[in-house]
Amino acid sequence: MTQGKSLLAVVAVGGNALILDKDHQSIPDQYDAAALTVHSIVDMIAAGWNVVITHGNGPQVGFILRRSEIAMGEVPPVPMDYAGADLQGALGWMFARALHNEFKRRGMKRRAVAVVTQTVVDPADPAFADPSKPIGSHMDEATARKRAAALGWIVREDAGRGWRRVVPSPRPQSIIEFETIAGLARSGHSVVACGGGGIPVVAGADGELRGVEAVIDKDLASSLLARDIGADLLLVSTGVERVALDFNKPGQRWLDRMTVSEARRYAAEDQFDRGSMGPKIEALIAFLEGGGREGLITNPPNIGRALAGETGTRVVPD
Secondary structure (H helix, E strand, O other), X not given: OOOOOOOEXXXXXXXXXXXXXXXXXXXXXXXXXXXHHXXXXXXXXXXXXXXXXXXXXXXXXXXXXXXXXXXXXOOOOOOHHHHHHHHHHHHHHHHHHHHHHHHHHHOOOOOEEEOOOEEEEOOOOHHHOOOOEEEXXXXXXXXXXXHHHHHOOEEEEOOOOOEEXXXXXXXXXXXXXXXXXXXXXXXXXXXXXXXXXXXXEEEOOOOOEEEOOOOOOHHHHHHHHHHHOOOOEEEEEOOOOOEEEOOOOOOOEEEOEEEHHHHHHHHHOOOOOOOOHHHHHHHHHHHHHOOOOEEEEEOHHHHHHHHOOOOOEEEXXX
């Protein structure tokens, strides 16, 4: 870190990181998991970093939508954009509370704030013509088709596990609140933002925003935010300590470091699963090509060690 200057990091935490296993899915369990991750992030803050935390919400959106399905005969269903907004508030408070409590334990005079964030997408994005992101619960075909007819859903069979609703996953184009987030972060606030990739919105010809039912990839949105606010580091916190080539194969080998060119080559070789590690690598490449200094992937318990160069996978410009 440059002497006398606080560097700015975006730390992207997956929604699955808040659910340790199937026996720990309750909201108190999720808070405990968030507090564990926050402990490592506050180590960064104590070392002088200004930090913006982004987070996923996949499992939690599933819970909201399942509750909505169960209650469908009693109350109107919850639209996707409202579900995302609900969770930005709930999970944002969860992280902000964990940060506040950790600061208090350490005697640190810092403040945490959660910002409800809107992410602009292009209504002409090809994803809207071919929705592919499964959400909500599994159903039999008859139930799925009945709900599709009644609610205007698009439903598809999900890899032999039943039928599910699918929604578009358009690419993020801009983040409405990025200047506010940047100002808060650079003034020393610890900011929670862009939850679940942000609430997807489109702008009309008059510039007015309306929400759309879609899912934005959290890592791609985090990369965009990191570029917009001029972050020095994008740290993607995930379920593995390091990135591997030939993952789960006999020749598996761990990567300590790769350049953008190497990352592109490995991606072209299908080394990174498109449903998990692939978007994370794509997000880091975009961040570095947009002026970022360094990308880092590791799991929450190893954030401190990864920052010290002891573990994790670094992605650096060519």
